[in-house]
Amino acid sequence: MANIKSQLLNLWQTALRIGFNPAMDYTQQMKLFALNAFLFMGIILTLFFVIVFTMLGSYSALQGLAILPILSLVFYLNSKAQYTLARIVVIYGLLFLILMLAIADRRTGTEYILIAIGCCSVSVFDRPFSVLFAFLSAFGCYSVYIWFDATHSFVADPSVPYIFVQNALMFLSGFAVMAQSFALRSLIDTYSKSLSLANEEVKSVNEKLKTSNEELLTFSEQLDVRVKQQSAELQAYLDAININLLSATTDWTGHIIRVNDPLTEATSFSSQELINRNFQLFTIEDHHETSFEHILHIVHTGQSWRGEVKIKTKAESFLWVDMVVIPVKAQPEVQPYLLLLALSISERKQLEEQNLKAISALESVAFRTSHEVRGPLARIIGLTDLLNKDAIEFAEINYVSQQLIASCKQLDLATRDLTIFVNEYQGNTASNDSDTKK
Numbered sequence: 001m002a003n004i005k006s007q008l009l010n011l012w013q014t015a016l017r018i019g020f021n022p023a024m025d026y027t028q029q030m031k032l033f034a035l036n037a038f039l040f041m042g043i044i045l046t047l048f049f050v051i052v053f054t055m056l057g058s059y060s061a062l063q064g065l066a067i068l069p070i071l072s073l074v075f076y077l078n079s080k081a082q083y084t085l086a087r088i089v090v091i092y093g094l095l096f097l098i099l100m101l102a103i104a105d106r107r108t109g110t111e112y113i114l115i116a117i118g119c120c121s122v123s124v125f126d127r128p129f130s131v132l133f134a135f136l137s138a139f140g141c142y143s144v145y146i147w148f149d150a151t152h153s154f155v156a157d158p159s160v161p162y163i164f165v166q167n168a169l170m171f172l173s174g175f176a177v178m179a180q181s182f183a184l185r186s187l188i189d190t191y192s193k194s195l196s197l198a199n200e201e202v203k204s205v206n207e208k209l210k211t212s213n214e215e216l217l218t219f220s221e222q223l224d225v226r227v228k229q230q231s232a233e234l235q236a237y238l239d240a241i242n243i244n245l246l247s248a249t250t251d252w253t254g255h256i257i258r259v260n261d262p263l264t265e266a267t268s269f270s271s272q273e274l275i276n277r278n279f280q281l282f283t284i285e286d287h288h289e290t291s292f293e294h295i296l297h298i299v300h301t302g303q304s305w306r307g308e309v310k311i312k313t314k315a316e317s318f319l320w321v322d323m324v325v326i327p328v329k330a331q332p333e334v335q336p337y338l339l340l341l342a343l344s345i346s347e348r349k350q351l352e353e354q355n356l357k358a359i360s361a362l363e364s365v366a367f368r369t370s371h372e373v374r375g376p377l378a379r380i381i382g383l384t385d386l387l388n389k390d391a392i393e394f395a396e397i398n399y400v401s402q403q404l405i406a407s408c409k410q411l412d413l414a415t416r417d418l419t420i421f422v423n424e425y426q427g428n429t430a431s432n433d434s435d436t437k438k
Contacts (some may be wrong), residue, residue: 015040019078019086026194028083034123035090036078039071045172046071058160060105066097087124091117091134099141106149107162109169114142116173246321246342254279254296257337266344268314279340282311299327299338308345320349376407376414383407 016036020029046067053061070093077086094117102110118138125131156162241247246263250256256274264271267282274281280292298305306324313319321342329336383400386392392400 012040015075018075019081019083021081031123031126032078032083035087036075038120038123039074039090042071043068045175049168049172053165056161056164058157058165060108060157060160063101063105066101067094070094070097091121091124092137095138095141099145102145103148105160106145106154107156107166108160109166109173111142111145112170112173114138114145116177119177241341244343246340246344248274248279248340250279250338250340252300252336252338254292254338263342266313266319267311273314295325299325302327302329309342311342319344319346321345376410379407380404380411 016033018036019032024032046064050061050064070089073093074086074090077083077089095114098110098113098117102108102114115138118135121131121134121138125134242260242262244262245260246266247260248256248263249258255276255278259271259274264274278292295305295307304324304326306322308320309323310318310320322345323340323342326339326341327336328339383404387400
């Protein structure tokens with residue numbers, strides 16, 4: 001018994017899903033299920049009534065088997081996705097066939113099925129015009145039957161239980177209308193539940209969006225504070241650069257776009273004189289490594305360049321700077337440019353030059369000391385050492401004294417020359433310091 005019930009349930013579900021397509025919207029799916037249910041119940045009830053009335057001796061009930069090919073054809077059309085044609089066939093095919101059966105076997109209640117089919121068109125067609133036209137067609141078929149029954153004589157078949165058949169077919173017609181009403185009610189309930197679930201989902205999404213908006217607002221406020229902080233720090237860096245460093249911005253070929261005040265003050269050029277001029281205006285090419293063409297070649301490869309460069313001023317003097325050139329590749333719609341930052345190192349360079357001169361002077365002092373001072377001094381020490389040891393004869397004293405006098409004169413001359421050299425060096429150093437201060 002359980003096996004039969006399971007098979008019937010599988011058969012019912014299979015019949016409902018004939019022609020099902022997941023791409024169909026929910027309304028079309030429900031209408032397809034309702035139509036398939038109508039067809040399946042129509043086949044079962046047709047077979048049931050034909051069997052029962054045949055067993056009761058009313059062999060005219062066999063005419064009802066003509067309904068089965070139409071219902072089967074509609075199943076076939078649904079399976080081939082011919083949904084519109086299937087709906088037309090099931091309504092108008094059944095109307096025509098039921099009208100023929102009602103005329104052939106009058107006063108059995110078959111005519112009531114015409115009205116039931118017209119009512120069922122509500123769940124079959126989508127457009128109101130199609131529903132209204134189907135109902136009027138059903139009413140027209142029923143009117144044709146009434147006219148035919150009124151204008152043609154009727155001879156009752158003693159083998160047909162007319163009262164029972166009329167009531168049974170009336171019940172069947174009412175059952176068909178009720179089934180379609182239940183299908184529509186089920187569709188409405190399903191839609192209502194779907195809308196309710198959708199509404200709950202919308203409320204849930206709104207709550208999540210509200211929470212997300214609050215989080216986004218908080219994040220935006222934090223980001224705004226962070227941006228302001230970063231902007232303040234960046235402005236501080238820029239202020240520090242504009243106060244302590246020489247700065248310029250050029251295009252990719254070295255033509256000046258912007259300069260800061262320290263650069264104009266250091267070079268005596270105004271910003272108007274420098275804009276659109278090539279930065280090569282400043283450079284003095286002492287070496288290939290510091291030439292502006294070489295610098296551009298390096299930075300065009302994407303690398304930064306740093307080195308010590310001698311640059312000219314407007315007064316044709318020069319100053320030394322420790323310069324870095326940074327290539328800045330901006331967004332695709334913005335042209336790349338070069339950022340030049342420099343720190344004046346002229347004082348350091350002058351100190352280095354003075355140190356080199358001092359070293360050279362010390363080397364000269366050491367040379368003179370070793371050759372012009374140490375020679376006479378060594379002779380004086382040697383002669384006095386001989387006198388202390390009484391190693392000199394009386395006759396040699398005159399010669400020794402003359403040698404001592406000559407060595408002292410040489411030592412005095414060397415000391416004077418050394419004093420003059422030191423004084424001259426100190427004078428040159430003082431003059432350079434005065435120029436540096438200026």
